[in-house]
Amino acid sequence: KAETENAEKQAADVTPAESTTPTAEKPITEMTDEVLETGAKTDTAAENVSASKQGTENAEEVRVSPHGFGPFPDIPPDYPTQDIWDYSKDYSAEAELLIRVQIKLWTQGIQTLGGNMSNGLAYPTLPGVVYIEWDHKALPDGTVEKRVSRVRGDPYMGKILSDIMRRKGKLVESDIPKDIEVRERGIDPYVFLNLK
Incomplete structure (x- = not known):
């Protein structure tokens, strides 16, 4: 019985009330808020990446000669060098x-x-x-x-x-x-x- 009381005291001493470590007794609202914020930022970043990809795809569709000859002609599907x-x-x-x-x-x-x-x-x-x-x-x-x-x-x-x-x-x-x-x-x- 004395050993059990000692173990309970040590456990109580190790986990202070101000701990940010999640326990069964504490809700995880702080971490959830951070995750939600990060999720919102990720969505914005994903939108930016998506917009960037669309811009790149459009740029590839209208690629232009570096020598001033205008847009590159379309490559026929059976042309041997597609790239x-x-x-x-x-x-x-x-x-x-x-x-x-x-x-x-x-x-x-x-x-x-x-x-x-x-x-x-x-x-x-x-x-x-x-x-x-x-x-x-x-x-x-x-x-x-x-x-x-x-x-x-x-x-x-x-x-x-x-x-x-x-x-x-x-x-x-x-x-x-x-x-x-x-x-x-x-x-x-x-x-x-x-x-x-």
Whole structure:
């Protein structure tokens, strides 16, 4: 009996009346108020995050060129690089123009395999198509021969033409196989894309 009374006294001494520790005898109103306040703040924070996400989604819908070319065009669903505009801040103006040309061609049903820019013109890589620059060589008889000086475009077609050139020592217009489409000029991206 004495041990029980001692234990009760010690317990009474350890838990002072001013304690903030919740017990069965004390209501937890102070903590509940704090939780309610925090809950209200969390709701406001959640609304801010939600508004921020909506702003970000809207900003993504109307992303604009860092080079002044206006909003980025929509990417066709079957285009191989769906995230192409995610890296737009890393592109030069020429690279962005080339990508815009490729996307427009793709939407027209012309699937490109790459491309390059040279002298302000876009040269999209298209199956079976080469872009040729010509030299004009005056011959001893006074005629002028049109020779290939540079080939770009479909790498497979370029290899065929290189093989012909190696065999013959030169490549003239009549040496080009009929199944290779020859274009003499690239695409002016400003005209093609209606950019000012």
